[in-house]
Amino acid sequence: MKVAIIASECTPFAKTGGLADVVGALPKHLAALGIDVKVFIPKYDSIDEKKFGLTLLDAVGELQVRVNGPPRPVHVYTSKIPQSNVNIYFIDCKEYFHRGTIYTENWDEDERFILLNKAVIELCQHLQWAPNVFHCNDWQTGLMPILVKDNYGWDKMFAHSAFLYSIHNIGYQGRFSFDTLTKAELRPEYGNGGILDYDNSFCMMKGGIMLSEVISTVSETYGQEVLTPEYGAGMETYLRLRESDFFGVLNGIDTEEWNPETDKHIPFHFSKNDTGNKKKNKQFLLNKTPLTFNENVPVIGIISRLVDQKGFDLIADAIQELMDLDAQWVILGSGDEKFESMFRKLSSTLPQKCWTYLGFNNELAHLIEAGADMFLMPSHYEPCGLNQMYSLRYGTVPIVRKTGGLADTVQDWHEYRSLGEDTGNGFSFSDTTGTALYAAVQRAIDSYHIPEEWKKIRLNGMSKDLSWEHSAKKYVELYERAVAKRK
Numbered sequence: 001m002k003v004a005i006i007a008s009e010c011t012p013f014a015k016t017g018g019l020a021d022v023v024g025a026l027p028k029h030l031a032a033l034g035i036d037v038k039v040f041i042p043k044y045d046s047i048d049e050k051k052f053g054l055t056l057l058d059a060v061g062e063l064q065v066r067v068n069g070p071p072r073p074v075h076v077y078t079s080k081i082p083q084s085n086v087n088i089y090f091i092d093c094k095e096y097f098h099r100g101t102i103y104t105e106n107w108d109e110d111e112r113f114i115l116l117n118k119a120v121i122e123l124c125q126h127l128q129w130a131p132n133v134f135h136c137n138d139w140q141t142g143l144m145p146i147l148v149k150d151n152y153g154w155d156k157m158f159a160h161s162a163f164l165y166s167i168h169n170i171g172y173q174g175r176f177s178f179d180t181l182t183k184a185e186l187r188p189e190y191g192n193g194g195i196l197d198y199d200n201s202f203c204m205m206k207g208g209i210m211l212s213e214v215i216s217t218v219s220e221t222y223g224q225e226v227l228t229p230e231y232g233a234g235m236e237t238y239l240r241l242r243e244s245d246f247f248g249v250l251n252g253i254d255t256e257e258w259n260p261e262t263d264k265h266i267p268f269h270f271s272k273n274d275t276g277n278k279k280k281n282k283q284f285l286l287n288k289t290p291l292t293f294n295e296n297v298p299v300i301g302i303i304s305r306l307v308d309q310k311g312f313d314l315i316a317d318a319i320q321e322l323m324d325l326d327a328q329w330v331i332l333g334s335g336d337e338k339f340e341s342m343f344r345k346l347s348s349t350l351p352q353k354c355w356t357y358l359g360f361n362n363e364l365a366h367l368i369e370a371g372a373d374m375f376l377m378p379s380h381y382e383p384c385g386l387n388q389m390y391s392l393r394y395g396t397v398p399i400v401r402k403t404g405g406l407a408d409t410v411q412d413w414h415e416y417r418s419l420g421e422d423t424g425n426g427f428s429f430s431d432t433t434g435t436a437l438y439a440a441v442q443r444a445i446d447s448y449h450i451p452e453e454w455k456k457i458r459l460n461g462m463s464k465d466l467s468w469e470h471s472a473k474k475y476v477e478l479y480e481r482a483v484a485k486r487k
């Protein structure tokens with residue numbers, strides 16, 4: 001099985017979010033399952049050639065890829081996905097990808113990714129490498145199926161190549177004016193009223209949804225949610241048409257980077273069999289803040305972009321009541337000014353309750369996961385979510401809103417107990433209100449004071465398999481399904 005993974009981001013070369021983590025991690029695990037996988041991303045000027053050992057692929061020479069009229073010169077660089085033998089190819093087109101940032105608001109944003117799609121196809125032709133599956137991701141690669149099947153349909157090497165289209169964020173759909181059709185040299189009938197028309201605009205994501213053999217998203221629950229108008233952002237209409245080919249596959253986490261037994265960012269290591277050192281990490285964390293260590297007072301951690309999506313409006317609604325609880329708060333994040341200022345104020349008026357670090361700090365993120373007792377993530381929507389999974393692994397009990405990937409990874413202790421099972425690993429709530437959030441935090445604090453119960457909840461979380469192995473097998477099943485469908 002040959003698989004081409006095409007995306008706009010890949011860790012550690014170029015990252016703005018979770019997409020990069022999937023594209024960086026999945027190929028290693030596919031390779032371990034015997035898949036011949038190659039990864040393709042743009043060569044942005046922000047990618048450090050020396051650090052990542054990129055070399056020019058001389059044999060390919062200069063490709064001439066036509067976008068919006070003239071042919072654009074393209075060179076191809078290559079390297080390996082770290083800790084693997086997987087080849088990654090970097091599409092270098094200076095006029096499109098040397099812009100200082102991964103994404104832009106420029107008038108030719110559509111052209112940048114049309115170029116990526118066409119260049120990958122032409123590179124595969126050059127390498128005489130016909131993938132069984134093109135695994136495309138988000139709007140930036142939504143045109144791959146229509147380009148391969150129509151514009152390049154003359155090349156019989158792709159006659160059996162199938163498509164898996166993965167949605168990581170349905171909010172970004174790649175919508176442009178119908179001029180984009182001409183820029184991509186697509187047939188006019190695909191535009192207004194055609195297969196790429198969504199609400200009177202040209203929509204790349206719709207192309208991926210309608211013309212791929214199989215579609216996926218990054219958790220089962222999010223997969224159900226995006227079939228509804230509330231979460232689907234308009235795409236629900238098309239996803240419902242494709243429902244029998246649409247699947248949710250939960251992301252794994254990097255279990256080497258996030259391992260409490262070996263984590264290089266934390267002073268005291270621990271494991272599910274011996275959590276004694278967790279308390280020392282809590283002490284170490286609080287020593288960095290004005291908060292006083294007290295074993296009987298739980299520390300609640302938050303690490304997040306401070307935006308509405310992540311439910312900070314719910315926290316704001318209940319902030320007075322939350323601060324009255326017998327708990328301490330450690331917050332790491334940056335984002336909307338209204339939330340930054342809320343936490344800034346709390347930290348100065350209640351220095352024994354709440355400490356805030358405004359900014360991005362990976363080391364502190366590890367320390368909070370290791371030192372906090374609980375982790376709060378009350379998202380309105382969450383395609384998959386990573387931090388709740390890190391928390392489970394670090395014995396930091398998550399309190400989440402029951403949505404998307406949060407619902408698929410966190411089982412509410414009381415809900416499961418009411419079913420006679422003591423398998424819960426956290427606390428969750430459904431209503432998007434401050435009151436519901438407050439009630440869940442209060443339940444967590446109550447459990448914290450019942451040591452045997454708390455130990456069990458923590459152990460359940462720390463025992464959960466969050467690795468990529470399981471998800472990689474599911475992706476292979478989707479590839480096989482796509483191939484069978486294309487025949």
Ligand code: ADP
Binds near residue numbers: 018359362365387388
């Ligand atoms: P999203 O991709 O929607 O922001 P996720 O939970 O999927 O949310 O992933 C967020 C990632 O970014 C996690 O790895 C988290 O630890 C990290 N992160 C977010 N904010 C910060 C911050 N201020 N400092 C350090 N790491 C952060």
